[in-house]
Amino acid sequence: MAGSVRVTMTVNGAQQSAEVEPRLLLVHFLRETLGLTGTHVGCDTSNCGACTVHLNGEAIKSCTLLAAQADGAEIKTIEGMGQEGALHPLQEAFWEHHGLQCGYCTPGMIMASADLLERNPKPNEEEVREALAGNLCRCTGYHNIVKAVIAASETTA
Amino acid sequence: MSATAAEPWIGRPLKRKEDPRLIMGRARYIDDINAVGQLWAAFVRSPEAHARIASIDTSEAKAFPGVHAVFTGNDLDLEAPLPMAWVPPGVEVKNPPHWSLAKDEVHHVGDPVALVIGSDRYAVVDAAQLVSVEYDPLPVVVDLEKAYEGGDLVHADLGTNQCHEWSLGGGDLDAGFAAADVVVERRIVNHRTAGAAIEPRGVLADYRAGSLTLTSSTQVPHFLRLFLALQLGISEDRIRAIAPEVGGGFGSKLQIYGEEIALAWASRKLERPIKWVESRTEGMLATHHGRDQIAYTKIGATRDGKITAYHTKILQDLGAYLMLLTPTIPSLGAFVMSGVYDIPAVQTDIVGVFTNKMPTDAIRGAGRPEATHQIELMIDQLADELGMDRLELRRKNFMRPESFPHETAIGVVYDSGDYPKALDTLLELADLDAIKAAAPAGKLRGIGYSTYTEICGLAPSRVTGPSGFGLQTGLWESAMVRVHITGAVTVYTGTSPHGQGLETTMAQIVAQRLGCDPQNVEVIHGDTGTGPQGLGTYGSRSTAVGGESVARATAKIVDKARQIVAHQLEAAVDDVELSGDKFSVKGSPDKGMTIGEISMAAYIPENLPEGMEPGLEELAFYDPENFVFPFGAHGCVVEVDPDTGNVDVVKYAAVDDCGPAINPKIIDGQVHGGIVHAIGQALFERIHYDDEGQLVTSNFADYALPSAADVPSFDLDRTETPSPVNSLGVKGIGEAGTIAASPAITNAVLDALRPLGVTFINMPLGPQRVWEAIQEAKA
Ligand code: FES
Ligand code: FES
Numbered sequence A: 001m002a003g004s005v006r007v008t009m010t011v012n013g014a015q016q017s018a019e020v021e022p023r024l025l026l027v028h029f030l031r032e033t034l035g036l037t038g039t040h041v042g043c044d045t046s047n048c049g050a051c052t053v054h055l056n057g058e059a060i061k062s063c064t065l066l067a068a069q070a071d072g073a074e075i076k077t078i079e080g081m082g083q084e085g086a087l088h089p090l091q092e093a094f095w096e097h098h099g100l101q102c103g104y105c106t107p108g109m110i111m112a113s114a115d116l117l118e119r120n121p122k123p124n125e126e127e128v129r130e131a132l133a134g135n136l137c138r139c140t141g142y143h144n145i146v147k148a149v150i151a152a153s154e155t156t157a
Numbered sequence B: 001m002s003a004t005a006a007e008p009w010i011g012r013p014l015k016r017k018e019d020p021r022l023i024m025g026r027a028r029y030i031d032d033i034n035a036v037g038q039l040w041a042a043f044v045r046s047p048e049a050h051a052r053i054a055s056i057d058t059s060e061a062k063a064f065p066g067v068h069a070v071f072t073g074n075d076l077d078l079e080a081p082l083p084m085a086w087v088p089p090g091v092e093v094k095n096p097p098h099w100s101l102a103k104d105e106v107h108h109v110g111d112p113v114a115l116v117i118g119s120d121r122y123a124v125v126d127a128a129q130l131v132s133v134e135y136d137p138l139p140v141v142v143d144l145e146k147a148y149e150g151g152d153l154v155h156a157d158l159g160t161n162q163c164h165e166w167s168l169g170g171g172d173l174d175a176g177f178a179a180a181d182v183v184v185e186r187r188i189v190n191h192r193t194a195g196a197a198i199e200p201r202g203v204l205a206d207y208r209a210g211s212l213t214l215t216s217s218t219q220v221p222h223f224l225r226l227f228l229a230l231q232l233g234i235s236e237d238r239i240r241a242i243a244p245e246v247g248g249g250f251g252s253k254l255q256i257y258g259e260e261i262a263l264a265w266a267s268r269k270l271e272r273p274i275k276w277v278e279s280r281t282e283g284m285l286a287t288h289h290g291r292d293q294i295a296y297t298k299i300g301a302t303r304d305g306k307i308t309a310y311h312t313k314i315l316q317d318l319g320a321y322l323m324l325l326t327p328t329i330p331s332l333g334a335f336v337m338s339g340v341y342d343i344p345a346v347q348t349d350i351v352g353v354f355t356n357k358m359p360t361d362a363i364r365g366a367g368r369p370e371a372t373h374q375i376e377l378m379i380d381q382l383a384d385e386l387g388m389d390r391l392e393l394r395r396k397n398f399m400r401p402e403s404f405p406h407e408t409a410i411g412v413v414y415d416s417g418d419y420p421k422a423l424d425t426l427l428e429l430a431d432l433d434a435i436k437a438a439a440p441a442g443k444l445r446g447i448g449y450s451t452y453t454e455i456c457g458l459a460p461s462r463v464t465g466p467s468g469f470g471l472q473t474g475l476w477e478s479a480m481v482r483v484h485i486t487g488a489v490t491v492y493t494g495t496s497p498h499g500q501g502l503e504t505t506m507a508q509i510v511a512q513r514l515g516c517d518p519q520n521v522e523v524i525h526g527d528t529g530t531g532p533q534g535l536g537t538y539g540s541r542s543t544a545v546g547g548e549s550v551a552r553a554t555a556k557i558v559d560k561a562r563q564i565v566a567h568q569l570e571a572a573v574d575d576v577e578l579s580g581d582k583f584s585v586k587g588s589p590d591k592g593m594t595i596g597e598i599s600m601a602a603y604i605p606e607n608l609p610e611g612m613e614p615g616l617e618e619l620a621f622y623d624p625e626n627f628v629f630p631f632g633a634h635g636c637v638v639e640v641d642p643d644t645g646n647v648d649v650v651k652y653a654a655v656d657d658c659g660p661a662i663n664p665k666i667i668d669g670q671v672h673g674g675i676v677h678a679i680g681q682a683l684f685e686r687i688h689y690d691d692e693g694q695l696v697t698s699n700f701a702d703y704a705l706p707s708a709a710d711v712p713s714f715d716l717d718r719t720e721t722p723s724p725v726n727s728l729g730v731k732g733i734g735e736a737g738t739i740a741a742s743p744a745i746t747n748a749v750l751d752a753l754r755p756l757g758v759t760f761i762n763m764p765l766g767p768q769r770v771w772e773a774i775q776e777a778k779a
Helices: A026-033 A089-096 A106-119 A125-131 A143-155 B019-023 B059-063 B121-128 B144-149 B173-178 B221-232 B258-270 B280-286 B326-334 B368-386 B390-397 B419-429 B432-437 B502-514 B542-569 B595-603 B664-684 B736-756 B767-778
Strands: A005-011 A014-020 A052-055 A058-061 A074-076 B039-045 B051-057 B067-072 B112-118 B132-137 B162-170 B182-194 B202-208 B211-216 B239-242 B274-277 B289-301 B307-319 B346-354 B444-453 B477-483 B489-493 B521-524 B576-579 B582-585 B588-594 B617-622 B631-640 B647-657 B715-718
Touching: A014 A026, A026 A052, A052 A106, A058 A106, A089 A106, A089 A143, A089 B019, A106 A125, A106 A143, A106 B019, A125 A143, A143 B664, B039 B121, B039 B258, B039 B280, B051 B112, B059 B067, B067 B121, B067 B258, B112 B121, B112 B258, B144 B289, B144 B307, B144 B346, B162 B326, B173 B289, B173 B307, B182 B368, B182 B664, B202 B258, B211 B221, B211 B258, B221 B239, B221 B258, B258 B274, B289 B368, B307 B326, B307 B368, B326 B346, B326 B368, B368 B390, B368 B444, B368 B736, B390 B419, B390 B444, B419 B444, B419 B631, B419 B647, B419 B715, B432 B444, B432 B631, B432 B647, B444 B736, B477 B542, B477 B595, B489 B502, B489 B542, B502 B521, B502 B542, B542 B576, B542 B582, B542 B588, B542 B595, B542 B617, B576 B588, B588 B595, B631 B736, B647 B664, B647 B736, B664 B715, B664 B736, B736 B767
Parallel strands: A005 A074, B039 B274, B211 B239, B307 B346, B489 B521, B647 B715
Antiparallel strands: A005 A014, A052 A058, A052 A074, B039 B112, B051 B132, B067 B112, B162 B346, B182 B289, B202 B211, B202 B274, B289 B307, B444 B631, B477 B489, B477 B617, B576 B582, B582 B588, B631 B647
16 A cells, blocks of 8 residues: 555557556556546456456456556557547457447457457467457357457458 | 338348447446546445344544545435335235345345445455454355245244245146146256346446436436435435446346445435445345246146146245345246146246345346246156157147237237247257267267247236236336437437447337438437436347337327428328338329428428427337247257266257347347356356355356357347237347257256266256266266
8 A cells, every 4th residue: 555656658559657556456557547448347356358458469457467567568458459430350340240249348358359360360260269268258148259350350461 | 110111221230339439448337437526435245144243343444544434234314225126916025124234134245234435446445344343143044945944044033034925827737737647847946146247336426416316337227216216315306317338237237236325325425426336256245146946846748748737836045135126036937937838727836035145136037047947848858758759749739820819828928929930940950960960989969959938028017017916116118209400310218228239229210210320310328317217128128118119209200200291292191101211292202301301390390280399309108018928949969078077068059039120130149148148057157155155156266157168159040920019029039048048958968968867957067067967877
């Protein structure tokens, strides 16, 4: 509790810096300090993946990291993935293939899927399912999420 | 439906209107919303399953930096305990008082005892740990059957653990069983599960200058407003309840929660906005659970497979208190106890039983998954006993397509159905036999079927209301349709969708009837301050009841539009019809007006029919005359590893019928999610309390939701049998998959294990239970 630390990181291309409690989670730093509420919290045991963001290009669960541990890092959140009229291919594919219902898991799903496609640009169904095993969705039954990820992999070179 | 519209918006798999904000991370869920001057709340919860509160010392917590107040049960001067909405005529329902904060005794682990309010989200959690509560432990009642029999009591002053008895039957049961050559009896356990929406619950209460705004992750903002008024003694007109973006509910947010009431009370007391969001552990402890019943079922049939009687006695584990609909859940199943079968005598006897656990209430399907699980398991068990093919037995007892509307033995009238067709379509969809035959060496494969119906579209108020079933509410829906001067449309619905895609579905209904683009139809919901009245989203009602009220309000717009067109074009009203995007005069399609031109004429009222009010806006209330009864046939192949007991779903195919599809993409999505919800229950998920009433599965590490890696993709098809109940012909689909799938999986596991001598098994079919069943059969 006592004291505070200064953390500085690049978030969606912009440099951000703040004095925070040492125990502040990265997910709360993003959501509450920076107001980037697209990253969600769904559990307290690192199981749901709703909080998935990219840290130095890799998908991580931002609820399992302190903001201080991300000092100096490059972070990308769902807000940095695409804009109105210029959506990321995964955003387009989730929309087209109805890969979301309530949308709560969706930012995390998209960030985890982007990480998969980065490592494995043409995954098969089983690989998609394995890669997303750390991201829970209660609404979609995963069928259309898998379909969307594969469709996105086919539209990107 | 307007058959003349050139663009049939109804039936098209449009991309959802709600998605852009969701895929870009721009939606606003409860935890994304903050008020100026907001404080944070944390609840202190009982670690004991049953205890008297000897003392509570809040002094240390109050002294903690940043803490503004700490309240306990006796501080909260509320008008009434938390609500329970069921008063069935002629039935005594024992309802122990249930407060937002426990007053003298706690009755389950997680029962809240104190509320800490302070300026920082993390600090209130720290301070909550400093509240010191002394408990005098009381005997703990966990096992349902033991609780039913007596012994230790959950509520000593009730003198019993039995809350209520309720029965529904019809036909001559004794004669039915006397006529049977074969009688099969089973004890079927439907274990406790969690709704487990990925978004935790949260509340932001903001009382200022005599008015309360309460934002909550709820499925029922209008009920919430009503009960806030009753509990706090605030006039309803000074309360605004808002359901913002809600991240899934599955029934778990169809509730009036103590946290909502306590935060509203505290906000009024402190005159500050206060927010609370549950942790997942809190959610598992204190968001209502579902299922949890034991059914003793008995089915009789003649040697040639005609079912003559079906009796079920159900013990329902209610948990420690009655919440909004707790005791009604098994009764919802009783209305469709005989499933899709024509059985001359059917009887369900229900006993509600208190235990020291979190209350149960509606979770996706609510009573109907349990009823379907029972009848569909019993059909397979009976087929086994008769040595008859289980599909043949089903066909032999299906209600005949020509018998609809079909009145069952208990007097429920099924609106429409064609069960043989659904089953035929399923068998064409997937060759399950071939997949079963392709079992790898050392593995066992089995096929399971479930032919189901459900009762939904809640509800005809006459049947469900105070003098009928006994719910102290109507279950109508209302909608307002406003055509703006530009021809853009805003629809206000009283339903409160949270993932179902109603913004798109309703826009398609309106666009179809007004000849406009659904992109220009905005659907507003979930806010008692802006919308018309309504009753929320649950019970697969939002399209069949909410959508129909939208259709009816739109029909009133169409009536007025036609009068305006007839007046301006000097034609007879009866000759004006929608053709393409124009309301035009029959026979001269080029002579007509678009909805935009009509609304312009309505809002600049220079030339309206004599006496007509300006504007183009209509309201409709709709109370359905009957329920609707979606149905279908599901089939799957599972693979069991006999050495480990592990079960894999290899193939799952489903045919569902919810009447004419408005948006097939959305319907398929509902079915996918529903199936996985039920696969979760059948194979993985279980809320487990130990003998001391401690919740063992209190987080997502211990409560196993299925992940993408645990389930397959699905083969889906639909049949479309319109309902005569509403003008759209539609039935519900939100719960169908969940209602159908658990017996299909269980029957498939049994089919796989039958060669090993296993004849019956109860869910959840995790490796240990399956392996044990195999060992027992061997012994
Ligand atoms: S919130 Fe990070 S994994 Fe659940
Ligand atoms: S869309 Fe609701 S949790 Fe995935």
